Amino acid sequence: xxxxxxxxxxxxxxxxxxxxxxxxxxxxxxxxxxxxxxxxxxxxxxxxxxxxxxxxxxxxxxxxxxxxxxxxxxxxxxxxxxxxxxxxxxxxxxxxxxxxxxxxxxxxxxxxxxxxxxxxxxxxxxxxxxxxxxxxxxxxxxxxxxxxxxxxxxxxxxxxxxxxxxxxxxxxxxxxxxxxxxxxxxxxxxxxxxxxxxxxxxxxxxxxxxxxxxxxxxxxxxxxxxxxxxxxxxxxxxxxxxxxxxxxxxxxxxxxxxxxxxxxxxxxxxxxxxxxxxxxxxxxxxxxxxxxxxxxxxxxxxxxxxxxxxxxxxxxxxxxxxxxxxxxxxxxxxxxxxxxxxxxxxxxxxxxxxxxxxxxxxxxxxxxx
Amino acid sequence: xxxxxxxxxxxxxxxxxxxxxxxxxxxxxxxxxxxxxxxxxxxxxxxxxxxxxxxxxxxxxxxxxxxxxxxxxxxxxxxxxxxxxxxxxxxxxxxxxxxxxxxxxxxxxxxxxxxxxxxxxxxxxxxxxxxxxxxxxxxxxxxxxxxxxxxxxxxxxxxxxxxxxxxxxxxxxxxxxxxxxxxxxxxxxxxxxxxxxxxxxxxxxxxxxxxxxxxxxxxxxxxxxxxxxxxxxxxxxxxxxxxxxxxxxxxxxxxxxxxxxxxxxxxxxxxxxxxxxxxxxxxxxxxxxxxxxxxxxxxxxxxxxxxxxxxxxxxxxxxxxxxxxxxxxxxxxxxxxxxxxxxxxxxxxxxxxxxxxxxxxxxxxxxxxxxxxxxxxxxxxxxxxxxxxxxxxxxxxxxxxxxxxxxxxxxxxxxxxxxxxxxxxxxxxxxxxxxxxxxxxxxxxxxxxxxxxxxxxxxxxxxxxxxxxxxxxxxxxxxxxxxxxxxxxxxxxxxxxxxxxxxxxxxxxxxxxxxxxxxxxxxxxxxxxxxxxxxxxxxxxxxxxxxxxxxxxxxxxxxxxxxxxxxxxxxxxxxxxxxxxxxxxxxxxxxxxxxxxx
Numbered sequence: 001x002x003x004x005x006x007x008x009x010x011x012x013x014x015x016x017x018x019x020x021x022x023x024x025x026x027x028x029x030x031x032x033x034x035x036x037x038x039x040x041x042x043x044x045x046x047x048x049x050x051x052x053x054x055x056x057x058x059x060x061x062x063x064x065x066x067x068x069x070x071x072x073x074x075x076x077x078x079x080x081x082x083x084x085x086x087x088x089x090x091x092x093x094x095x096x097x098x099x100x101x102x103x104x105x106x107x108x109x110x111x112x113x114x115x116x117x118x119x120x121x122x123x124x125x126x127x128x129x130x131x132x133x134x135x136x137x138x139x140x141x142x143x144x145x146x147x148x149x150x151x152x153x154x155x156x157x158x159x160x161x162x163x164x165x166x167x168x169x170x171x172x173x174x175x176x177x178x179x180x181x182x183x184x185x186x187x188x189x190x191x192x193x194x195x196x197x198x199x200x201x202x203x204x205x206x207x208x209x210x211x212x213x214x215x216x217x218x219x220x221x222x223x224x225x226x227x228x229x230x231x232x233x234x235x236x237x238x239x240x241x242x243x244x245x246x247x248x249x250x251x252x253x254x255x256x257x258x259x260x261x262x263x264x265x266x267x268x269x270x271x272x273x274x275x276x277x278x279x280x281x282x283x284x285x286x287x288x289x290x291x292x293x294x295x296x297x298x299x300x301x302x303x304x305x306x307x308x309x310x311x312x313x314x315x316x317x318x319x320x321x322x323x324x325x326x327x328x329x330x331x332x333x334x335x336x337x338x339x340x341x342x343x344x345x346x347x348x349x350x351x352x353x354x355x356x357x358x359x360x361x362x363x364x365x366x367x368x369x
Numbered sequence: 370x371x372x373x374x375x376x377x378x379x380x381x382x383x384x385x386x387x388x389x390x391x392x393x394x395x396x397x398x399x400x401x402x403x404x405x406x407x408x409x410x411x412x413x414x415x416x417x418x419x420x421x422x423x424x425x426x427x428x429x430x431x432x433x434x435x436x437x438x439x440x441x442x443x444x445x446x447x448x449x450x451x452x453x454x455x456x457x458x459x460x461x462x463x464x465x466x467x468x469x470x471x472x473x474x475x476x477x478x479x480x481x482x483x484x485x486x487x488x489x490x491x492x493x494x495x496x497x498x499x500x501x502x503x504x505x506x507x508x509x510x511x512x513x514x515x516x517x518x519x520x521x522x523x524x525x526x527x528x529x530x531x532x533x534x535x536x537x538x539x540x541x542x543x544x545x546x547x548x549x550x551x552x553x554x555x556x557x558x559x560x561x562x563x564x565x566x567x568x569x570x571x572x573x574x575x576x577x578x579x580x581x582x583x584x585x586x587x588x589x590x591x592x593x594x595x596x597x598x599x600x601x602x603x604x605x606x607x608x609x610x611x612x613x614x615x616x617x618x619x620x621x622x623x624x625x626x627x628x629x630x631x632x633x634x635x636x637x638x639x640x641x642x643x644x645x646x647x648x649x650x651x652x653x654x655x656x657x658x659x660x661x662x663x664x665x666x667x668x669x670x671x672x673x674x675x676x677x678x679x680x681x682x683x684x685x686x687x688x689x690x691x692x693x694x695x696x697x698x699x700x701x702x703x704x705x706x707x708x709x710x711x712x713x714x715x716x717x718x719x720x721x722x723x724x725x726x727x728x729x730x731x732x733x734x735x736x737x738x739x740x741x742x743x744x745x746x747x748x749x750x751x752x753x754x755x756x757x758x759x760x761x762x763x764x765x766x767x768x769x770x771x772x773x774x775x776x777x778x779x780x781x782x783x784x785x786x787x788x789x790x791x792x793x794x795x796x797x798x799x800x801x802x803x804x805x806x807x808x809x810x811x812x813x814x815x816x817x818x819x820x821x822x823x824x825x826x827x828x829x830x831x832x833x834x835x836x837x838x839x840x841x842x843x844x845x846x847x848x849x850x851x852x853x854x855x856x857x858x859x860x861x862x863x864x865x866x867x868x869x870x871x872x873x874x875x876x877x878x879x880x881x882x883x884x885x886x887x888x889x890x891x892x893x894x895x896x897x898x899x900x901x902x903x904x905x906x907x908x909x910x911x912x913x914x915x916x917x918x919x920x921x922x923x924x925x926x927x928x929x930x931x932x933x934x935x936x937x938x939x940x941x942x943x944x945x946x947x948x949x950x951x952x953x954x955x956x957x958x959x960x961x962x963x964x965x966x967x
Contacts, residue, residue, distance in 0.1 A: 055865045078399065079868035080876075086869045092862035096884050105880070110871020155870065165869075 004067050005030045006163050006195035007052065012061030012071075014047055022047050022219040024061065029163065032193040036206035039216035040242065045199045048216075049165050052197065053086055054079035066162035080110065085156030089168040091148040093140045093155075100136040103127065103154045112159040126154040129188070146177050157192065164196045170205060182208055203243050207231060215239050233278060233363065237288070240365075246290040249335045251364070253284050263364060265289065267330040268308055274359040279366035286367045293325070293340040295361035299354040307356040312337070314351045319344065328353055402874040406786065409778030410794055416775075416842050417797045420812025421661075421804070427815045428654035434818035445651035450659075454652045455637050463547065464633040464660075467622060468615030470551020471558060475611045478555075479562025480604060485707070487570040488596075489694045492704045497711060504715045505560040506947045508903035508920065511940045513624035514927060515718035516553050518725045518937065520544050521733075526721050529733035545628045554621040556714055558611050565610060569603030588694065602674060609671045610802070613664060617805025620905045624927065634660045635807040639910055642811060654815065657808045664803040719944070726937035744938035754939065757922040761902050764836050764918055769898035772841040772848055776893055777886065780852035785861060798849040806843050806906030813839045814911050831913040839907035844900050848893050855889040895954055899947060919943055 005028040014022040022044040029035045037045040050056035052063055054070065054077060063071035065084060070077040085106070094102055103123045107114060114122055127133045130150040135143065143151060149169065156164055169185075170178045186209055189196060200206050206213050207227040214224045215238070222236045234240045240248075251265035253272055261272040261284075279287075299309065312328035315336055319325075326339045326347060339355065347353070423434070428446070432439025448454040482501060486494045519525050522543050532540060543549050577599065581591040619635035626636060638656055641649035696703060725731045729739045748754055779798055783791045801809060817835055821828030829835045863885065867877040883890075905920040912921050919939065926936045 053865070053869050055868065078873075079865065080871045080873055082869070084869060086866065088862045088866060090860065090862060092860065092866040094863055094867075094881055094885075105867065105872070106870035109867075109873075109876055109880075155866075159871070 005064075006033075006066055007197060008064045009048070009052065010062045010064075012048070012051055012058040012063065014044075014051060014056065014058050022058075025216075025221055027197075027214055027221075027224075029195045029197050031195060032189075033212070034189055034196040034198055034210045036198045036200060036210035036213045037216055038200060038203060038206040038213050038242075041201055043216040044219040045201075045216050046167055049086075049167050049197065049199050052082075052163075053084055053165055054082050083110070083161050084163045084165055085159075085161040086165040087149075087152045087156050087167065087169045089171055091152040091172075093143065093148050093151055095139075095141050097140055098136070099127070099132070099138050099140060099143070099151050102140055102151055103158050106155060106159045110159050110161075114159065122158060123154075126158045129191070130154045145173055146181065149173065149181060153188070157188075157194065160194075162195070164194050166196060166198045168200055169198075171200070171202065178205075185209060215242065217242070233276070235278075237365070237368075240288075240290060246292045246363075247296075247337045249289050249291070249337075251287050251289050253287055253364075253366075255284055263287070263289070263362070265335070266333040267312075267335050268310060268357070270308055270359045270362070272364070275362040275364050276360055277364045279364070281366040288365045288367055290363045290365075291337065291357065291361060293338045295358060296337055296339045297356045298326070298339060298341060298345070299356045307358055310337075310355040310357060312353055312355060314347050314349055314353055316349065317345075317347050326353070328355065399874060402786075406778060406782045406788070409775055410782055410788075410790060413775055413779050413794065413845070414797055416838060417800050417845070420809060420816050420842070423816040423819055424654050424657060424808065424812040426819075427650055428658055430651060433648075434650055434815040435822040437822070445655040446658075449652050449655040454649065455641070455656060456632075457656075460632060460634055460637055460656075463631060464616055466547045467551045467554060467618050467633055468612050470548050471555040471615040471618060472608055472612045474552050474555025475558040475562040476604075476608060478559040479607070480566055482559070483563050483566045483570055485703075487567055489696050490700060491696060491707075492700055493708070494704075497704075497707060500711055500715060501563065502560055503948060503951065506899065506951050507719070507944055508620065508905065509554065509557040510620040510624050510905050510920065510924065511722075511944065512557055512718065513553055513621045514923075514933070514936060514940060515722045516544055517625070518731060518933065519718040519721040524731055524733040524933070526724070526733060526735070527717075545625055545631075547631060550622055550625045550631065551615075553625065554615070554618050557621065558614060561614075562607050562611055565607035566600065566603050569600040573599050605674050606671060609667055609674065613667055613671075613803065616660065616663065616667075617807065619805065619807050623924070627928065635805055635906070638807050638811060642814070642910060650815065653811055657811060660808065661804065664805075668799075668803040722937050722944075723941055725934055726941045728934050730932075731934050731937075744935045745942070747935055748938045748942055753917070754919075754922060757917045757919045760833060760916060761918040761920075763833055764840065764908070765898040765902035767833065767837040768840040768844075768901035769894045771837060772844060772897040772901075773890060773894045775841065776845065776848045776852045777890055779849060780856045781882070784853060784856045785864070795853075799846050801842050802846040806839075806904065807910060809842050810839050810907045810910035813842075813907075830911075831916060833916050835911045836908045836916060836918065837901075839911060840901040840904050841897075843904060843907060844897055848897055851893055851896065852889065856886065859885050895950075899951065903947065 007027075007029040009025065009027045011024040011026060012022070013024055025044075025048060027035065027037075027048075037048060039045050047056060051058040051071070052065070057076050058071060060073065061071070062069060062073075065082055069075065070082050094105075097105070100123055103126060104119055107119045107122060124133065124136070127136055130153055132147055132150045132154070135147060135151070140148070140151070152169070170181055173181060182205060188194075189209075198206070198209060207230070210227060212224065213227055213230055215222050215230070215236075217238050223230065223234065223239045230239060230243065234243060240246065249265055249267075251263050254262050254264055256262055263270050263272050263275055275289075310330070312330045314326055315329040316327040317325065323340050323342060324344050326341070326345070327336050328339060329336045337355070427434045429441050429443065430436075430439050431442040431444065450457060482497070485491050486498050491497075517525065520527050520542075522528055522539065522545065525544075528540055528542075532538070544553060573596070578591050578595055581595045582588070586594065617635055618633065619639070622631065622633050623636050623639070626632060632640070634656065638653045641653035641656070724735060726744055727740050727742065728736060729741050729743065776798075779794055782788055783795045788794075804812075813835055814830070817828065817830040821830045829838075859882070864877055864881050867881045868874070872880060902918075903920060905924060908916070908918045908921045909924060912918070917925075923936055923939055923943075926932060926939070
């Protein structure tokens with residue numbers, strides 16, 4: 001699509017005393033797109049969101065929403081004129097109002113094209129969509145976490161804002177509810193085709209929901225891309241660490257007599273060309289390697305062509321969620337590999353174990369010097 | 370339609386769109402917010418700073434306040450500190466005696482009660498707390514009068530009875546002695562000391578003590594090395610606050626001190642202004658300066674202590690279900706002893722006051738033959754007293770309303786905006802803590818003597834307005850702490866969500882903030898009304914014959930007109946009204962002692 005982005009943020013900065021700084025940040029959210037801002041707590045993602053909503057004023061830079069400049073060095077529109085919806089981490093449901101009163105509030109105060117006679121119908125529709133029509137007249141203090149979440153969503157969407165801002169909306173819910181709401185958010189987004197900027201520290205949430213993910217660290221963007229790109233081949237060291245759950249280990253590239261490059265580590269040696277070499281340095285040097293737990297398999301019998309065979313000792317094992325996890329150590333090294341398998345295995349600490357690794361699954365990054 | 374518009378139409382169209390354009394401009398600049406909050410902040414700054422400025426000016430001015438034909442001079446300071454206008458050394462010693470005695474009494478009873486009520490299984494502690502806190506509704510000068518009728522050396526019911534029984538002339542205990550006065554003044558601040566230390570005891574994580582016990586420390590060792598160090602900052606700051614009150618103490622000293630000519634700073638300042646001819650305005654102002662400097666030092670120290678206290682106190686934000694020490698078999702004997710103390714110190718004097726009020730004249734003993742309701746009849750029908758009741762009500766309602774607006778506005782400004790003056794405003798709301806009521810009153814009096822001379826419109830001298838303003842300033846620190854303490858409990862997300870949902874600032878205030886803050890606002894209003902109506906110092910220094918309020922009328926009757934029985938009757942009505950409305954409010958769910966002084 002070539003339409004104007006619903007949100008475009010250019011070079012906003014914000015400084016709080018000397019302790020924290022948000023350095024020049026750009027981002028866009030297109031029509032009907034979900035963009036996730038992903039980062040650890042304190043990375044500045046909520047500050048960006050608050051600057052966009054207008055409850056915080058950036059020190060410099062500009063913000064455009066729906067093609068209209070709302071923040072620039074010259075002007076700063078108050079929040080009520082920005083035509084956005086927002087869902088807070090703690091939902092910010094007004095405790096002295098009923099669910100209906102909460103949801104109808106934006107219709108009564110914001111500017112939009114909906115005539116007053118349709119407010120009731122509109123609220124009812126919204127509550128229907130959120131599957132809480134029966135709660136309309138309940139006082140907000142009677143709601144469970146999930147119900148507050150749905151009320152907050154209904155309130156944010158009821159007047160069809162240009163942009164929906166969500167600040168860690170699922171992090172106060174318990175595990176099961178979080179899964180369910182994650183799914184419902186995706187469904188809603190498809191039904192309403194609204195543009196969403198979604199702030200979270202949860203990698204699963206971001207990758208599940210977003211069309212594009214922006215990774216933030218210490219007030220600056222470290223990487224951006226589609227969930228697939230970031231998952232398959234993260235470029236920055238921070239992203240690799242933050243996305244986590246991939247076995248890291250160190251190695252070196254050595255050049256043998258015939259000019260072939262070999263990746264050597266303390267538990268395996270393979271030809272570099274067979275691995276997923278992510279840098280373009282020639283010559284020998286130190287590298288960091290990553291191997292996802294699901295790319296290591298436990299070998300029962302026989303050999304699998306093209307795979308590297310390893311033998312190690314079980315260090316720890318146990319059932320983790322819906323899978324079985326084994327951590328394997330290798331003789332005379334500090335390196336340990338975590339392995340995931342779908343079915344339960346009756347292993348115990350100290351057992352010897354045969355593993356197979358597809359070299360192509362090993363991501364190799366040259367260390368920056 | 371004609372494509373050409375007449376100039377008049379064009380002008381009309383432009384004017385027609387003016388409200389819209391103004392509205393947009395306003396919204397962009399947050400003008401309503403700036404106007405409302407800016408106005409409130411300005412008023413608070415004026416109220417807290419201006420009286421002190423005029424006080425200082427008066428102290429270095431050769432003429433009277435309002436007399437522009439004068440010059441700068443240090444004569445007033447020379448007369449006060451080098452000459453013998455005041456017995457300055459005696460004043461210092463007396464004020465210190467009162468402050469020390471008052472602090473010691475307040476700490477002994479207040480801290481003791483706090484620990485026993487919060488941290489032990491003392492039986493009936495809830496009822497004891499209720500008695501202790503309810504007595505806070507009785508103003509200090511009324512307590513002083515009650516003590517005169519109960520334990521006074523000439524007409525006290527108890528003293529007279531004991532003397533008659535033992536057949537002695539004079540008991541060795543004298544409530545008119547300096548330490549007697551200090552003790553009675555101290556009794557009045559016990560609830561304050563209690564309220565200042567209870568939160569620290571309640572907030573302390575009981576696990577910290579449990580861990581100490583588990584790791585082998587005895588109960589005493591635990592209290593000494595864990596509990597006490599943790600609440601020490603709270604005790605220290607309570608001690609400083611009470612000591613500051615003590616240095617400025619006025620009401621109790623003025624009632625009990627007259628008999629032996631015992632003066633402290635506050636009473637000397639008042640009598641220099643009200644009791645001398647010609648009035649010693651400049652000297653009173655110069656004397657105030659010394660007290661202000663001393664106070665300033667203590668406030669500075671207080672801020673050091675409380676700044677540290679916060680870092681101490683943040684170790685846990687939750688309010689814990691306190692772990693309770695068992696008193697074992699001492700529970701009931703201790704409870705009985707405490708009830709005895711409570712009764713004789715707080716309750717019995719009230720009963721005696723009631724007894725006195727139904728006697729024609731009071732001679733220190735019950736006289737069934739002389740019982741009469743005449744005093745109540747006079748109290749209700751006397752036009753002067755009726756006028757005083759009306760004035761008191763007007764001052765209470767006016768003060769509470771003005772104070773509530775100012776306090777809620779400044780709290781919103783300091784907690785909810787990023788205004789540049791937040792720190793200054795917060796500091797200004799606390800400054801009256803360091804200025805005794807008498808000095809605030811003197812400052813206001815001087816201010817309006819000056820300002821009133823400029824133009825009659827601003828001449829508030831001799832109106833109830835000056836009393837209202839003074840009372841608001843006196844209670845600004847405590848009431849603003851209530852507001853700030855409660856504003857932080859409302860998540861600011863709620864207000865932001867309203868703005869993002871399209872509400873303007875005023876709309877947001879109307880729909881979200883004020884409804885959510887309604888309870889606190891009501892509490893602050895009643896807190897102020899209750900305290901303003903009882904305040905003696907401000908009205909006493911600023912009243913004229915038209916603006917006598919009940920505390921002033923009581924003071925006049927006690928000091929200048931014989932008839933303690935009539936004083937007792939008016940006091941009884943007064944107490945009944947305040948305690949009655951307190952209990953009434955409690956029934957409908959408004960309690961403010963718990964919130965009170967943080």
